Amino acid sequence: MNKILAIAWNMVKRTIASRKGMLTYILLPSIVIAAIISVTGGMEGDKPTVLYNNMDTGAAGRHLLAELENTGDYKLIARSDEAALKEGIIQQEGEAGISIPAEYTAQLAHGQQPELSVYELRASETSILVKMKVNTIAGEMLDTARTVNAVNGGAGDAEAKLGAILKQAEQHNVGSTRTDYDLYPGKRLASLLG
Numbered sequence: 001m002n003k004i005l006a007i008a009w010n011m012v013k014r015t016i017a018s019r020k021g022m023l024t025y026i027l028l029p030s031i032v033i034a035a036i037i038s039v040t041g042g043m044e045g046d047k048p049t050v051l052y053n054n055m056d057t058g059a060a061g062r063h064l065l066a067e068l069e070n071t072g073d074y075k076l077i078a079r080s081d082e083a084a085l086k087e088g089i090i091q092q093e094g095e096a097g098i099s100i101p102a103e104y105t106a107q108l109a110h111g112q113q114p115e116l117s118v119y120e121l122r123a124s125e126t127s128i129l130v131k132m133k134v135n136t137i138a139g140e141m142l143d144t145a146r147t148v149n150a151v152n153g154g155a156g157d158a159e160a161k162l163g164a165i166l167k168q169a170e171q172h173n174v175g176s177t178r179t180d181y182d183l184y185p186g187k188r189l190a191s192l193l194g
Helices: 002-016 019-040 059-071 082-090 104-109 125-152 158-169 189-193
Strands: 049-054 075-078 096-100 117-119
Touching (some): 049 059, 049 082, 059 096, 059 104, 059 125, 082 096, 104 125, 104 158
């Protein structure tokens, strides 16, 4: 074992002990890596833009948009109608678009799952995450509406009761404590290290 360590030590001394070895194997790679990190490491982009069109006048459409806004991950921009939304996506004004149909709240209140349209020009990480979040929020609202209907037995104004529950849910009185302190490598680190 001592012979192996002696051989390894001699190889280290031979490569690094000279001025050329120190420059080639230590200093130059350090400078190159520092330059790459300084150029690409600070390229954190702005929040992705998500266009939306809310034709619903009830609480469910507002709740869906409020929850997306609450995540802090997206910049939401309203469009007047679905055609303007599609045109905005084609012109790449946003990475994804959400169209909430009319009577969305009424259909949810009666236990039906109305179709939300999510538009994208090309599949990207942002557009897929928007789809997943929209589907998750819509599924949670549907479960809430079905629970309200089951408790009431179909009697009473299910839409008003669903609206009251969603308004209470937007306050986020119950939540979780964040234990993730961002100690994992950044998104761009994989491209830096190859």
